[in-house]
Amino acid sequence: MPNWSFEQRIPPGDDRPRSVCTGCGFVDYQNPKIIVGTVVRFGDAVLLCRRAIEPRLGYWTIPAGYMELGETAEQGAKREAAEEACADVQIESLLAVYSIPSASQVQLIFRGTLAEPAFAAGAESLEVELVRWNNIPWQQLAFPSVVWALRHDRSIVEEGAAPPFSAPTSLWGHDLENWPPVG
């Protein structure tokens, strides 16, 4: 049975407190984790997945998840689309690098396409759909960064904006403390 207990302590030669197990002395270095994901286009629609897991179960997201060891960011983004949407995605280019210190994350979001409209709900999705811009369920999106990614992707098509983008400072009216939006 788990019986660890961590305390904050500055290891020798370090300059800031780290989590050190009081039982075994293991230093658990905590650094930001990388989320890899893709805005997947097919024609004028994007691929959205309804989450089958917490957090934000039942809300819509783009295929994305933690980058694993032994893969490139592009390979990780492609793996997540396969796992969550059973989709074989062609990764094209880097859309955005979103630093989100409050979540200890850096999100690397790519643009990608489907060769065929072939997809299905993976184990972590309730359903997967190709959704046109006018039909995006903005109030049912899982995270602010999903809003950012969809809008940034759209800004390339509509305004000729140049990627990669960073996390917007205005948050387009969505701040993380007040997420999810009410109503």
Next chain:
Amino acid sequence: MPNWSFEQRIPPGDDRPRSVCTGCGFVDYQNPKIIVGTVVRFGDAVLLCRRAIEPRLGYWTIPAGYMELGETAEQGAKREAAEEACADVQIESLLAVYSIPSASQVQLIFRGTLAEPAFAAGAESLEVELVRWNNIPWQQLAFPSVVWALRHDRSIVEEGAAPPFSAPTSLWGHDLENWPPVG
């Protein structure tokens, strides 16, 4: 005294083996770590630091290091330049995203400038210098990614190449297994 012992085991609900402490049950999730760094320009020279620490002690690098919790990638890059080169760097734009699976790293490298030629060796540097392109000590660079970053930065100026760049597949003649180059 440290007395931890980890074994590879698939935790409940997971899909791959993780490091689990046999003593206390702690799951040490290992994900790629983020390196943040900057190619810092002043006029036609770039800022290089000679490493005072292992690995590659005595070799030259750009200011770069592990991204910490509670900061954006840009803030981390700026912090590393302050720590290693006592330099107040203006971060400008994203130069490259280098996925290096063999090192379990993703490097986020920025372009930046110095307003004044003010710098000094920080605790992790033996010396810091502004070096012109023709004087870059290619055989004394610490890591392949330092070569990539310097060449990618140069390709913007010389060839109008468009960032961000990825890790080169050709490695410009430098493969990681045979690094450092001989001679």
